[in-house]
């Protein structure tokens with residue numbers, strides 16, 4: 001009988017893992033992927049939606065069209081996993097028994113956890129959020145914009161800085177830059193957590209006239225006065241507040257007792273196994289790993305999980321380990337971009353922002369839809385040296 | 389030296405979480421209380437020095453033993 005592999009979540013990690021597993025195991029496995037929407041969303045596109053450069057349609061595809069034919073897609077939500085029995089219970093009432101489970105349920109935003117955030121601020125972390133922000137930007141005629149983070153961890157750590165550069169350019173193009181003040185709120189004493197990236201972007205932020213408010217950890221928002229207060233006790237008045245909401249793991253992780261206090265799955269940093277389980281794995285945003293929650297992380301983790309499950313099924317010695325590899329583009333506006341590539345051992349040494357990497361990001365936006373169904377991982381120039 | 393009012397264990401967490409958790413924890417304390425923080429991220433050393441300077445809380449002790457950094461911060465009065 002083929003081994004039954006169930007994957008929860010049809011995002012970046014789940015889709016790639018499903019395609020790679022069927023490719024690797026053929027008739028030795030039956031791969032089933034569960035996702036409540038049946039649609040696959042390219043989330044980096046939310047940034048473009050917020051700035052009026054793309055519509056929502058460009059970002060989503062029917063998940064079925066991205067999966068190899070031999071993968072089963074169940075359009076339903078996993079409600080609870082019974083790890084003792086090896087069964088996934090679905091919301092509509094059905095259940096799926098498994099021999100191996102991959103948790104790839106990503107993260108969700110929980111703006112309601114910060115007082116005033118829902119009514120008093122905007123964000124670009126969901127499609128609805130991005131559309132709401134786009135409308136607010138269209139109405140904007142000048143004033144004070146504050147951009148910050150209202151909870152950690154959050155996905156795609158460079159996104160708030162990218163948004164800052166992109167909104168600065170947007171206001172310039174609309175001819176209202178001189179009537180606007182842009183401030184980046186940082187939880188630390190620098191623009192970005194990663195030192196090398198911070199050193200690179202700080203002079204560019206200065207050049208563009210963006211102010212940085214340091215050690216500003218958002219505590220609450222007062223929607224009536226448009227003020228944001230920090231844990232450090234500072235209060236700022238704003239005309240347009242853009243704050244990344246806090247994130248949590250998926251509800252199914254918590255309902256199944258598979259998560260920590262934040263709903264993240266405690267995961268072995270090398271084997272990607274759920275701690276204490278041989279046959280339960282986690283990838284992508286769902287893990288508790290102290291590494292960027294990004295699509296590239298899920299990309300690089302998927303082959304490790306696939307190889308490990310294949311070893312378990314074939315009874316061979318497991319070899320593949322995840323080395324913490326991440327790759328994130330960082331748009332700096334004016335058609336320039338840099339790229340952050342790092343892993344557990346090596347911090348990033350980002351190149352000077354250039355048009356080359358800007359085009360690289362655009363190419364990635366396109367080839368994403370081609371590489372995902374094929375279960376291929378796009379390699380970028382200069383990646384080979386630290387492959388594996 | 390007065391006793392530590394609260395210990396915050398942020399071992400294994402990477403920046404900026406140690407600072408964020410400290411900012412949250414210190415809100416719960418009274419002026420003059422001591423908060424002890426245990427961290428493993430080497431980046432915490434410059435971050436705590438800068439954070440205390442910027443917020444006016446006082447960094448009264450810092451040490452390192454076997455890869456664990458210990459900070460004691462006195463909440464500003």
Ligand SMILES: Cc1cc2nc3c(=O)[nH]c(=O)nc-3n(C[C@H](O)[C@H](O)[C@H](O)COP(=O)(O)OP(=O)(O)OC[C@H]3O[C@@H](n4cnc5c(N)ncnc54)[C@H](O)[C@@H]3O)c2cc1C
Nearest residue numbers: 009011012013043044078105106156252284285294295296
């Ligand atoms: C504005 C923005 C910009 C970004 N930019 C970049 C970038 O430039 N580069 C980059 O690498 N990353 C970027 N990211 C991050 C990237 O999109 C995510 O990190 C990535 O999608 C994570 O992949 P994942 O497979 O873990 O989760 P996801 O892709 O989020 O997929 C999770 C899936 O699980 C499903 N699910 C949830 N609960 C259940 C359940 N109970 N049962 C079944 N299924 C469930 C969801 O429907 C979803 O389809 C960005 C994100 C945002 C928001």
